[in-house]
Amino acid sequence: MIPEIGHYALILALAVSLAQSIVPLVGARTHDPVLMDVGTKGAYAQFALMCVSFGALATAYGQSDFSVTSVFENSHSLMPAIYKFTSLWGNHEGSMLLWVMILALFGALVAAFGANVPTTLKATVLAVQSWIAALFYLFILITSNPFTRLDPAPAQGRDLNPILQDMGLAIHPPLLYVGYVGFSISFSFAVGALIEGRIDAAWARWVRPWVLLAWIFLTLGIAMGSYWAYYTLGWGGWWFWDPVENASFMPWLAGTALLHSALVMEKREALKVWTILLAILTFSLSLIGTFIVRSGVLTSVHAFASDPSRGVFILAILALLIGGALALYAWRAPSLRQGGLFAPISREGALVLNNLLLSTATATVFVGTLYPLALEAATGAKISVGAPFFNLTFAPLFVPILIAMPFGPLLAWKRGDLAGAAQRMMFAYVVGALGVLVAFALQGKPAIALLAIGLGFYVIAGSLAELIERSGLFRVPFANALHRARGLPRSTWGTMFAHIGLGLTLIGIVCETAWGVETIGAYKPGATIPIGGYEMKFEGLTPRKGPNFTADVARMTVVRDGREIGVMEPSKRAFATRSMNTSEAALMTRGLGQLYVALGDINDDQTTTIRVYWKPFVLLIWIGGLFMAFGGTLSLSDRRLRVGAPKMARNRAHAETAA
């Protein structure tokens, strides 16, 4: 009964979204608060219904109710309880349900916390959100229904892909989806503004917190996904420029540009075109990403099973939403009023440069991801575009961003003093040069890595510049400086942390790429493998049994300077129900670097292929991501974002339209 209740809840949510697509819009056009309020209530109703629906499916998974097709295909009664729950979103149908539930969540959040937004705009935003929701509810019900049933119910499920039975899976998709789907709000705000014909600083102020929220989660989701791939896939890699990874990276790049652009728009009412287009573009990239993953147009380790009928449906949704939004933009663009003026060298100018570079980077990744598709359509040749292309095109674009980044906060609005700013950055150059020297002393080469390390140090030091400047450190007594620093707005701290995070990630990437070492060999028990100053002693293989698999576990003792410092146990697992083997890598963290061991095949002559890596400072990559997310959170909590908080205008001149 529970699955059917969940099914009906989903259908009811669709019905509500249809009503909510129309009524609030009419209310907004006619300034009728009653009709507009239907939007708010509808948003709450949709969210409540989606919770019921999702909960019903989760219950079915938890109880291993194999009469539900989705549960049968993706679960097994022997699976540990947590993975029963997380296998809900390890497949197409379940993950789409999670997707629309988060969409409904954001609608409800806007309804609840959007009190400072004018009622008409809020109603329009909720209506647009409902268009998106209605289209996806339809998509799910028609092509990807997780509530289809099997009669008679099978006695046992088919088990989940073993690679997905992992805590990383528990966290990575929901985080990502909150990011992806969160940008639907900025999309709805943009479309709402275009419909209303009012695109101004106030709009930017209202929209920015939502952009920040989505951006924080997307950052965390991408970082988590990267770390999960790193320790699960057993190759020691953490970014593959896989089409699906790119599909999450592009909204992040565009979202970062949007964040900064909205800042300018709020402050100076400038960069309107940039901001509106970026708001539309970011969510469009999320949607295109959804299309790429689920339509079978591209293959990747991530892609769900390919199904052209789904692809056509999603493409239709894309055409309606993105095409519609861009058409609206084309209609309204000529009447956009010019915003505040500013000189090219100014904080606004720096942010325009930032926009340009980030958008170009987004376009580069986009072209690289879709080029194989286009080429095959044109000439039939199948090629694959991979890391070499992206590294060659993306890295050079990011260098100017990183160089300019610390300058931005130091430049004045409207007209900045570049020379002055450059002077105040002096210590950052020094720190950067110091970084190059340190790297040279420790490693010596290659030159480009040394320079990159210097750049990373420079970015970190430069990010501190604004803080130092505004607190008066080195100019006033320390206690005073501390006091002033604490009084600084949270967004300043947020900016600092986020930019430092980027520098940390850069350093991590450079260290791992340039100075990581790897050995592969076939070893008999008793062999010793030297790597990166450590010695790995291969003790032997032992078989072990897990809840739904059997494993061969290798025991590796780690020795440094003659002292035994630990044991690592990589393994290979064989799963009974799916004839599939996975390799579980073993990781040992030493400072900020990691020793990484993965097993290859067990060969005929009783030797085992073992891959050992030493990755110095690799953890910085993800620590940088955490810093970025933390910085975003600080900014989000800035009191100034909540200026204009609800003060009911009951005593104003507005007539209260009596019911």
Add this chain to the structure above:
Amino acid sequence: MTIQDQNQTQNARPRVWIALVPLAAFAAIALLFFFRLGAGDPSKLPSALIGKAAPDTALPALATLTGPNGPTPGLDPAAFKGAVTVVNVWASWCIPCHEEAPLFMKLAQDKRFRVVGVNYKDQPEKALGFLKRYGNPFAAVGVDANGRAGIEWGVYGVPETFVVGRDGVIAYKLVGPLTPDNIDSVLMKEIDKALAKG
């Protein structure tokens, strides 16, 4: 109207065209997606061996296997010359092979070409059991126990089916099982092409 407004109206017209650019770009991308949707399985890679001579992999026979004309011989590459051959790479542990087996029985009745099999990374008893269950459609079965011959043929998954022409050159490779859909629309077409080449 203020001067600023007048300027803005004058600037309006070129801005309309520029404003349409994003929409036009999206339309192009959408069209690309639409055409690629109908294009079939992106994971099907063309075989690098098409147009090259069939590898010279002589393989031993499967012991005690018999056919309508006595014991079934092993794979002899010399036999490729002179007749069109359909080479099926299969194994008893491969589930789709079980599903395509009856189709091969049907295919074997077509006397215009030979059907031979390569038993890939399998155990003889299990292979025999498989053939006993579904019947033996093969004029010859080569046993490739360690997969080395498979490497020569460019096999990266089971099942796969090759069409080898009269000249001993690989004309076509079908990745995946034979299905009622692709047997006529794809495989027979390729076989007919190879037969016509002469």
Add this chain to the structure above:
Amino acid sequence: MIFWAILSAMTLATLAFVALPFLTRARGERRGDDVAIYKDQLAEIERDLAAGRIAPEEAEAARIEVSRRLLKAAGRETAGEAEPLAVARGRRTAAIAFVALALPAVAAALYHLLGAPWEALPRPAAAAKGPGGLSLAEMVAKVEAHIRDNPNDGRGYEVLAPVYMRLGRFDAAIGAWRKAIDLLGDAPLRDAGLGEALVGQAQGDVTPEARKTFDKALALDAGSVPARYYLALAAMQDGKRDDARRMWTDMLAGAPQDAPWTAPVRRALAEIDSQQTPADAPTKAAAPGPGAGDVAAAAKMGEGERNAFIRSMVARLADRLKQNGDDPEGWARLVRAYGVLGEKDRADEATGEARKALGADAAKFARFENALKAPPQ
């Protein structure tokens, strides 16, 4: 039924909630705090100026820009938009009517199309819980604990093994059955259970080892259902279709009225019948022996005519078999036909030729002999 009650309640609750704005006093439109935001921006310009983040002339220019926007915003706020109440009321009535009708209608229609309400009726819930209200996993844990404490209790293994089978843990089931047999000795139930577990482990293949255990079970109980079923399956997997058919048919013949195991046996039989090997199909289609239609026609003829008619058909069959002797059923028909015509030497001759043609394939010859024994079609 409770299920429909729940659905109705959900629909009503949703509708009531969404219609709430029509029923309660409206709060009045919030026009947005543009004014507050712009005032705040002016304040921020002053802060920036004090901190040196903007030069004085730029600050002045910025102040002018913001003030302009502030005035515009303030102007928008005071320009009210009054609307005749009647129009608003009319529109609202239309809206609530639309929602009240459309929402349940759409929901009902979609559920009718997509839902599976029969699944919502209370099921025996055998899948979820066994007797005593324990879930499967709990039962397994309990018995495993019992076994740990009493390792020589064969009954414990006997209880555990079928549970493992249900969970698909064939290795564990095999182990449990073996221990049960070790401790308690062979028995039809235990040996057949072991056989089933072996078959499960081999993914449906009746391995030689499984056959041995089934034979043992059969020796102890000739009527053992699982043993007979799987041995018939083994015959089928060997290509001995007719043996398999015979064994399954025998099972059905002796089955009590509603025995639950008849369904799989029937299914297996249906599968055999539908799964004609390609060699069978063409011959059955092109069988030039007397079919029903022919018999009816022949019945109308006179005796001499009839004999001639039959002879010509038999001659055709003989010719065809000479060209393609790979047809056991055909040979059998020929031999029988000669018998019917009273030509015994021809019948013996045909049997010899059949043996020559089919001899290499023991299975086919067996079919020939079987077909001879079976009643004529």
